[in-house]
Every structure is written in C-alpha cells, then in structure tokens.
Amino acid sequence: AHIVTLPGDGVGPEVTAATVAVLEAVAEHYDHGFRFSHHPIGGCAIDATGEPLPAATLDACRQADAVLLGAVGGPRWSDPEAKVRPEQGLLALRAALGVYANLRPLTVHPALAALSPLKNERLHEVDVVFVRELTGGAYFGAKTRSDETATDECRYTVAEVERVARRAFELARARRHHLTSVDKANVLETSRLWRSTVTRLSAEYPDVRLEHQLVDSMAMLLLTQPQRYDVVVTENLFGDILTDEAAALAGSLGLLPSASLGEGGRGLYEPIHGSAPDIAGQGVANPLGAILSAALLLRHSLGLDAEARAVESAVAQVLEHGPRSRDLGGQAGTAAVLDAVLVALA
Amino acid sequence: AHIVTLPGDGVGPEVTAATVAVLEAVAEHYDHGFRFSHHPIGGCAIDATGEPLPAATLDACRQADAVLLGAVGGPRWSDPEAKVRPEQGLLALRAALGVYANLRPLTVHPALAALSPLKNERLHEVDVVFVRELTGGAYFGAKTRSDETATDECRYTVAEVERVARRAFELARARRHHLTSVDKANVLETSRLWRSTVTRLSAEYPDVRLEHQLVDSMAMLLLTQPQRYDVVVTENLFGDILTDEAAALAGSLGLLPSASLGEGGRGLYEPIHGSAPDIAGQGVANPLGAILSAALLLRHSLGLDAEARAVESAVAQVLEHGPRSRDLGGQAGTAAVLDAVLVALA
Numbered sequence A, B: 001a002h003i004v005t006l007p008g009d010g011v012g013p014e015v016t017a018a019t020v021a022v023l024e025a026v027a028e029h030y031d032h033g034f035r036f037s038h039h040p041i042g043g044c045a046i047d048a049t050g051e052p053l054p055a056a057t058l059d060a061c062r063q064a065d066a067v068l069l070g071a072v073g074g075p076r077w078s079d080p081e082a083k084v085r086p087e088q089g090l091l092a093l094r095a096a097l098g099v100y101a102n103l104r105p106l107t108v109h110p111a112l113a114a115l116s117p118l119k120n121e122r123l124h125e126v127d128v129v130f131v132r133e134l135t136g137g138a139y140f141g142a143k144t145r146s147d148e149t150a151t152d153e154c155r156y157t158v159a160e161v162e163r164v165a166r167r168a169f170e171l172a173r174a175r176r177h178h179l180t181s182v183d184k185a186n187v188l189e190t191s192r193l194w195r196s197t198v199t200r201l202s203a204e205y206p207d208v209r210l211e212h213q214l215v216d217s218m219a220m221l222l223l224t225q226p227q228r229y230d231v232v233v234t235e236n237l238f239g240d241i242l243t244d245e246a247a248a249l250a251g252s253l254g255l256l257p258s259a260s261l262g263e264g265g266r267g268l269y270e271p272i273h274g275s276a277p278d279i280a281g282q283g284v285a286n287p288l289g290a291i292l293s294a295a296l297l298l299r300h301s302l303g304l305d306a307e308a309r310a311v312e313s314a315v316a317q318v319l320e321h322g323p324r325s326r327d328l329g330g331q332a333g334t335a336a337v338l339d340a341v342l343v344a345l346a
C-alpha cells in the first residue's frame, strides 16, 4: 500500500514522523509492505512553492491508497486577509479528494476522565461518532467581498446530504442504532433541505432511531447528556463547531483522531488538533491523535481491522500506564510516548 | 412607561405573568406608572390570526417604551416546512424593531455552581456578557429552495458590524476592558470583513484589550477557561450556538435573561429559555429568566438602574435561600418562586 504523508506545519512533522514509525512497526509485525512518500502542504508549501497545495502534492495524494496529514497553519501565515493561506491547501485537498464524510470518534478513556472539564461521572460511557459533512456548505459556497459588504453562500444539494447521511445511517446500524441529525431547520433553508432529506432516507433504515436536534440545543446537550449520543451527523460548519466542543469534553485534543472518507477506499486521516505553534519543534507534542488516525487509516482505507485494533489497544495501554505527554498532565515528550506505543505493540 | 408584553407560547404566558407582577411591585415601591398591554406572537398568533406577527402586535411594540417577550413555538407548529412558523414572528419582530445587539449576561451564582455540568471550582468567577448580532447574517440573508438544492446567504456590511462591535467595545470599557471577537476568518469572507472591521474600530478603544478567536476554538475555550472572558461579540448564528453552550454551563437555562437593543432606548427583553412545551401549563416553569430580563428592561430601556439592581438582588436572595424550581433541583412552582421574589423585593 502507498501512503502519502503531508506533515504540514507546527507540530505536524513531529506527530507525523511518530505515526510513520508506528505504521512501519505494524508493517513489520504483520508482514505488510507500506510505501511512504512525504509532500508539503499548508504554510511550508507556501514558503517552498508559493502555493498551499502544490500540484505535485495533490497528484501524489490522488495516486495514494491513503493520505496522512499532520496539521497546517501558524502565526507566520495567519493574516486572514492574505491572498494565500495554509488552510486553503487543506480545504482544496478535501474537495479534490472528494472526502465528504469526516468521521470524528469520541470516547473518554477512564484513565483520562479526570482531565475533562465535565464533572459527569459516567464520562467513560461516552461513545459518539460525529459525521461531519466536509466538502459543502459555506466552506465551499460562493463568496463576495467589497469595501462595504461580504457574503458567504451556504449551499447543499439533496445528493450531497444523502451521501453523507447514508454513511451516518450505515455507521449507526453497525453501532447502537441511534442517529442524531443536527441542523437549524427553524431558520435556514439548507437545514430544511437537510432535515427533509435525512427524514426521507430514514425509511430505508427502520432499525435506526432517527432524532433531529437544533444546533443550539445540541451545543447544550453535548454538555449535559453526552452519553445519549451514538452517531451525530451534521453539515460542515456546525460540525466544525460541535466536534471541537465535544473534543474539549475529552480533556485533551491531543488524543483525538479523524478520518475523512469519500467514495471508494481513499481517505484523508488527521488528528483533530491543530499545528500548535507554541510547542512546535520542542519534541513535546502528543502523537496519539495522529497515531489513532493511522489506526482509522488501517481500518477504513487498507481494510486491516486487526492491525487497527492492535494500534488502538497499544494506545489504550499507554494511556493507562503512561508515559503521558504534557497535555495529559504528564512530562513525557513525543519520543517517549512513541516508544511506549511501540513497546505495547510488540 | 408603556411596556408591551408578548407572552407567546408554552411556558411564555406563565413566566410573563410572573414578571409583570414583579414590575408592578417595582412600580408601587418606587412610585412609577407602568402601563402594560398584552399582544399575541408566535404559535398563538398563528392560531388566532394566521400570522406569527400580527400587524397590531408590531404596531403596539413600535409605540412601546420596551417589549417583554415570553417564548414562541411548540410541537403544534413545529413542522419546519410549514409556510407559517412561530419563529418567523420573533425574527420579523427583531428586524422590525432594529434590535441588532442581543446582550446575554452569564454569571453563575455560587449557590448554583453544583448544578453546572462543569467541575470548574471557580465557576462563581464566570462573568461574561455575550453580544450577539441579531438582525443580520444567514438568519436574514437571501434563501432559495428547489427540489434539488437549497441556499442561505450570510451577508454583513461594515456598518452592521461596526454598530454591534461599538456597543461591545463600550460595554467592555464599562467592565473589565477585555473584548473577544469570535469569527471563522480562516474560512468565511463575512468573518474576514467582521475581523477587519472590529480591528479597525479597536483603534478608538485603546483601553480595551481586543482578542480574536475562531468559533471552533471558542466552543472549546468556553468549557476550559470560562473565567477568561469579559465581553464576547459575534455574529448571529455563532452567537446562537455559543450562548446556548455557555448557558449550559450555568446549570439551568431557566435563569438566564437577554436584552436586544437597537438605537435609542427601545429594547426587546426575553429569557433565553424556549417555550418548554413539556412543562407548559403546569405552573412549574422557572420565572427567574424572565424576571431578570425585566431587570435588564428597567436598566436599559427605562434608565432605572436602582430598580434593576433591586430586582437582581431579590433574585439572588431567592437563589440563596430558596424556594427553587425543578430545573434548579427544587420542588417549587412558578407562584412560589414569584412570591419569594416579591417578599425579597419588599
């Protein structure tokens, strides 16, 4: 299998290198041949080529079996009015790869419940997968700007809603048979299209209990009753906000993985944390979010479920017995955490 | 002073009646003449007139010194595809009154910290005012809908951003001199306009420390560091989501007031809770959110600051010594809570 890595900016290269080491260990153990190639994206790509997503990077991604991304962005490129910005590379990549379904699983390891800002005593029972639509909505709609006015258009087609909702229904069917669809149907026309499409589709999934929530209510319910949710599907911008809110429950962003999937097996995998410029280059970033993203890569793009589970249980062991990186209240650097994962894997 | 009340639907009439009783007590104590008139809005207005905001209701609001609203909506009118919906009444009223700045103060009374889902030990130090833009953005932009596609346009002008940001800067100046502006400037054009306008305006407020946050980060920071914030200004939809998330921190929505202000003194005051159809008509709704909204009305529309503080301290006494409504872990009904407020006021 050919895996393209896009280390990106900030802590991206550090966590990506650690993750490649884990994938190499998996390849050795299970006798797979993984081929890696590394390409620039984001700020480092702007510095090198003037573009946040160089054509060579995109070509490589298109030919790969899976893409592993670190993070993009940082203070050097942070002027939102700049013509060329790191995030454009990521957005263009998502669109070009057609990875319309962004899966963000959220569980709270019992050993980490103390790190959560919530006092909820059953946090270890939280087990949600967010399915965020990733290639539509206001992120990709027409934009205008004049001296006096700016506009962003949020646009959804029935087909766009259907394909992401279908994936969410299938996922719910394979889990606890509960799907929560989040919209703002009391105000937005796109949300009314969203809701009616999801409702219509639910006839095909009589075994899945469908619930609709307004995005403002959902922002509350995630705090008061996080255990209630199984699969949560929503549009791009609502998903951006709600998944970050939900991530805060977990105590640290450093742990959380994501998989962005399109048709066929190709996927884009990235930890949900950002480039964390404040700690970049110091060898202290938590590599576990990236490593767990690689587990999703093994499962969803390479069909290697046993290998994925091996990585996940190695990470669980490290969470239980340490060492822990700073974001988890420990002192360990990236290398020490990586070593512990490799030992647990062996 | 002439106060129009719009009791609306669900628990709206119950909490509004309690609030009028408090305002009547204030009028008697302080020897003011308050005149009240009641008008339909939302679902009950649809039932009575076919329209969620009858012309007579709007006329009365336009002539009033202040408007006190209960809540709108309920299961009877909840089909988002219906031509006429209760929320349209509220949105049309906000637009017609030009109340572009929605103020949502959030504090956590020490006696209620235990109700919060957060384990934060300094919750009583949380003291934030959200300033949500209320008459622009995707709520009021052009919408289209066909069988296949729907669109919502988010639009902001510099003038719209300026007026709400100016109010937020002024408020920050009167408080702890810290303003956080929330946007999604790494993706949205309206957010870039928002950010550059707020930044430009900050030159006029050198005594206010301005900070920008992305909406996804802010959704996390509200959970991890709620004490950090003083005044938070944001656009309509982000404000809808973030204020509900923040409200969940307070342990109950039942307590939280809001004031929607335009130019001049006219304002629209409403508790942030909804119509709560599940408990409507049972006499158990918490009237304190509506009563605290009346305190804001006294302060912002009638210029009666001492009276406002008297109401707020009466509510604080009730929170300390009870009785408490169900949402606050007690057993008291609306009438018992109201009586306690009236006693504390006397």
Ligand SMILES: CC(C)[C@H](C(=O)O)[C@@H](O)C(=O)O
Pocket (backbone or CB within 6 Å): A087, A090, A240, B186, B187, B216
């Ligand atoms: C970097 C940014 C454009 C991106 C997004 O908003 O999608 C990020 O916040 C994310 O959630 O992956």
Ligand SMILES: CC(C)[C@H](C(=O)O)[C@@H](O)C(=O)O
Pocket (backbone or CB within 6 Å): A186, A187, A216, B087, B090, B240
């Ligand atoms: C009822 C609804 C239209 C409204 C809104 O979204 O503004 C409500 O959620 C609010 O926050 O006042």
